[in-house]
Amino acid sequence: MSSIKPKHQRLVLVSLALVAIIAAGLLAAWALRNQANYFYLPDQMMADPPAVGQAVRLGGMVAEGSIETLEDGVTVAFVVTDKGDARVPVRYTGILPDLFVEGSGVVAEGSLGADGVFVADHLLAKHDENYVPRELQDMAEHQSEPGPQDTVVGYE
């Protein structure tokens, strides 16, 4: 390569760099379309359910009176609902996030099972007055959040 003039070498380098970066961009665009995690509201999930096993997010409100701890002591079943009458049953095995209560907003990450139950790997709930999962900001429901006195639990 030493016979190449500096100017030509620069051209070669720039083209190689461009090719690599454009390839990265195309690869990224392709992967993003396949791997992005779509967000569903309960009525959308009822109307047009995602493929079984596909990773998606489900956002809505925890229905009143629906939280139930199963026998193993670590699995929780509840129902995510919206303003209307769409109801999606959810099962989650894990430690519940702080401030996960009935009537508050929640975003569940996971996938729809074959039996129609949404199996969540992660739950995102409202953290404090400043932080709300972005998907829930547009929903009026989360304003029905209980006041501080209701959330201090653990003492009799």
Place this chain on the structure above:
Amino acid sequence: MSAELGLAALWMAAALAVLQLAGGAIAQRDPYAPLAALVRPAAMLQGFLALFSFGMLLWVFAITDLSVKLVAANSHSMKPMIFKLSGAWGNHEGSMLLWVTVMALAGALIAWIEKRLPEKTMQATLAAQGFVALGFYAFLLLSSNPFERLPVPVPEGNGLNPLLQDIGLAFHPPTLYMGYVGLSVAFSFAVGALVTRQVTPEFARVMRPWVLGAWVFLTMGITAGSYWAYYELGWGGWWFWDPVENASLMPWLAATALLHSASVLAARDALRAWTIMLGVVAFSMSMLGTFLVRSGILTSVHAFAVDPERGSFILALLTIYIGGALLLFALRASTVSEGQRFAATSREGALVFNNVMLSAILGIVLLGTLYPLLTEAFDVRVSVGPPYFNPVGAIFTIPMLLVMAVGPLLRWREDDIERVRAPIAIFIALIVTTALFTVLAKSDIGILPLLGLAVAVGLGVASFMPLRGRNILRVPLATWGMVLAHFGVAVSLLGMASESAFTKEKLVAVAPGGTTELGGFRITLEGVEPVAGPNWTAMEARISAQRGEGKLHVLTPQSRSFWAPAQETTESALLTRWDGQLYAVVGNQADDGRWQLRLWWKPLVTLIWFGGLLICLGGTLAIIGRLVGDLRRRHADRREAEEREEMAALRADASTPAANGEIV
């Protein structure tokens, strides 16, 4: 009164930034203009005033002056002192003030000590620095004044988000900001060099310590931030591809590329335009990171509040600076003449390859981070997570790591691959052997952890090969720095791969006195009791863990309730052994009296952060080595110049009498 003093100092600092910009600009036309001489003093005074202003903010937080809006919103008189102080930058306004303070101090430092470059380039650099600072002063003074008073003081403050009340947080933002701001200095140098067309090896040598320093701080900030997320969030993970994490990773990737290309420019006078370009990109990524975090435009734990006005302000700044710099680059790049050429198989070739790979990774992270914003414009809400970032990033990371093992062994300019055949053979043999043994040990291992383990072992050994056949005592400090930093990458990678390949996880409901097993540990829940801290109460679980017949260790994870502001957090408990960490989180109590416990055994997980520290140490050694080398070279240059003068004087003395004699 202190708040008003701080605000006044901030206005004066902004005025000095204007002076710095005007002086530097005039100096480009007329180097002897009176204003031109004021550029350096203006930069120094500006640094002092910004520091004073930040000191005043610390003061109002220290005394909890509740007539200041920011204190009332973010502090509380009952908070421990260290969190009162760290609360000063644990919010939007305060952290922006910290940003400009660090930036003004960096400007003051270069104005004070940097004498190597032509004065005209320095003035252009300081003018650029003043211009960038000016935007941030405007942002602070017009849209986020940290010293704003309340019409009526409140009786008590709101307190700080408990997640942020942590010693890690006291140091995490300042470190990251020093990194971001160090890149602003590199950006200013790049602009200065472009304006005066002085893209020389000397410019790269002057810029390099700043890039290295910024890079060390970014590494430290990312490492600390990752560890903070690991133990504070209680999710057992150390990296979530959260937009804010990406916001700190992107400048790091650009800075890594920049410091390597600056090395090529300094040593070999090649890659001139590319280095300038990276200088612009690196700072763009810092600004973009600030924009993503501060505007709250993306979902994140870090997003303090969503404020469109601030977001658009930073977006405007971003457009002005980055657009301006890119325009300048487009206009001037063609006049930057080509540097020295080199063969494909050479150290430059390897560095160029890694630069391109780093840029590709940067592009992938950038696209993945911004993609949710793009789709939102079409009313489709998505999130992008590990299933995208991990495999797509790995496609470019693995080749980069392979070349990284070989690159330092090659000679500058041109080399023969035959010469380094033995080390390459060792490297490949190590990778293959490790991969085989790993598959034998654990046949259901994922492809990425497997590759990670194999490459980590190979790279770990290969990173010491540049020392082969050299006298260890005479190896330059900067080379040691490179070896350690590369080794740190291998160590960190080993930790990541091991964590994702071999982690054992268990979620159980245990009654007090009950026992469970995980990763060779016998884990017993001794009991759960209420405890109280200065501004919180908690349920604390006492868990004992015993490995085989070994010593009994006690872990105490908590579920904490803070009362100002009211919030609950999960405090994990960690048991660190040489070969990994046991991680425990306590959850709720079920109706039958059993407690939820989530337990992880994470083999070699600590290597992730240990590797990060090694990288920082390597970077620091490189800075020291470069600075010492530079001082020595300048000292030698001066000695040589003096000697030459003396010789000239002697010769003059010797020739004068002779000449006289001739005349006589």
